[in-house]
Amino acid sequence: MAIEVDGQSYETDEEGYLEDLNQWRPELGSAMALADGAPLDENHWEVINFLREYYEEYQIAPAVRVLTKAIGKKLGKDKGTSKYLYELFPYGPAKQACKYAGLPKPTGCV
């Protein structure tokens, strides 16, 4: 599979996750979200940017609790909940947001 952005093609796996993490750019995240039928707004980007920062340091997406705490600190306590994150990313914050952030899908019993 592949996704096209600005005339350039990017390889993805069967589930639409970017194969080469180094190819990621914000436009790719937006294009993926559009293809899923839900354009990204600034709230989505807060989450996506945090995921990328965390991944850069730890080579893995943050645990849900780490993510909610960080978002709570940034956007206010009412938004530091998994309910809020699920509203943003109905397919699950870890999986869907990781996809738009160009990160691998978290695996396991999650």
Added chain:
Amino acid sequence: MAKVDYEIPELKEYPVIPKLKKDAMAHSAPYVAKEKFQTSLGYAGELVDNWQEVAIAKMGELTTKYRSLSVFLDSCVKCGACTDKCHYYLGTTDPKNMPVARQDLFRNVYRRYFTLAGKLVPKLVGAQDLTEEVLDDWYTYFHQCSQCRRCSVYCPYGIDTAEISMAAREVMATVGKGQKYCNEIIGKAQTLGNNLGLPEPALADTLEGLEEDVEEDTGVAVKFPLDKKGCDVLLITPSADFFAEPHVDGLIGYAKVFHEAGVSWTMSSYASEAANFGMFIGSYENMRKLALRIREAAIELGCKRIVFGECGHAWRVAYSFLNTLAGPFDFLDPAYPVPQHICEFTHDLISKDKLKFDKSENDHMTLTFHDSCNVARASRMGDEAGGQFTLPRDIINATCNNFYDMPKHAIKEGTYCCGGGGGLLTDDLMELRVKGALPRMEALKNVTENNGVTHMAAICAICKSQFSKVLPYYGFEMDQIVSVHQLVSNAIILTKDEDSVIDNEAETDDTVVAA
């Protein structure tokens, strides 16, 4: 909750055996593992040219090595007792999801190549050549079995479909057609120590965050030690406990119990996974590699006891196979069970009156308990038969005022799978997972309406993840699933002694988490 293009089954008042709908789930199959995930586990990278030959040889090897497998394949009398016992059949109506029909996909091929009648007069005995069509059918329908073993409870011969399903998956992996979800995960656990691929620094950071949270919540410095040498207990827990909700609330519960028990304990970054997906694909070798990591960690850290967290099939592997796979555990303290379940650990303290609870902390919930299949039908807890049913319920009753069991056919040894067990907890099988949850959702609806149940507790990481995903499809909320040790965590009264009470004025930075 995502939109779907299939029909969500209707919840009836009591279970109704659905009319058969041929090939209703013939389109469902998980992604095939890529070459790198196959070869790292010792399997062919892709479907080999002489795959029939290789598959038949593997079937011969497995039926010889596992006597149970050949007995199961030989002894079915087609009585039909199993037909309506599978949650995937009840939820999907596909006749091939009746356990006997699923077994027959494998059995018919076994007959063709391994029985005299099948070799001489195949058509008369329903023997079937191993064609590409048959292999595809295997891939489709052996990935619609969660190896929950409910059918085997009702089989007069005790035929275990799970074992046939595991064998079929191993044959498929051997010829180069393994499942992506399981094989990718096993690879991660064998290299990084856990299914998530959580490296040590991330694990340490996550645990440090939990220490802060619990201190903030309770004022007590409950620790979450990692790679600490010389502790009594090594806790082996599913990595989902570090990552997901409500799993992490269970982990907090274990930590509080250890704290109150005054037992020194640690987790290991090298063996940071209880789950053992080697079992799901029927691979003894891969299951063994994962089990050995636990042994190595226990020796390296110098622990005296091994305690397992809330994880269903991990407990099956631990309880039933750990000693064979990675024993002898003669370096552990023989005064304690090897290994011990966290429910046994907590239950023991409760029965000795060593833990204090304020049950009213859970009064906002009315609970029921989902018996996880591998705990219910493939293991035990405590010293008495049926301990795997009574211990978790005793813990819930010790920590909550309101508890009701679901209807009898849906609990204990008759429990229904959550719909996502056995290596099927993957997004590419979402339709199957939603439909397979039907019998459990019906039973839950029953106690919701009759007893006012608001939450369901479980002791399995897969069950917890599966339910938080599928509950909304049936009109429930995703957070109606909770961990048993989450209830413990809510109700436990922590002792606030001089050393553990935080002085709000002073900053403490004596974290034990650093590896």
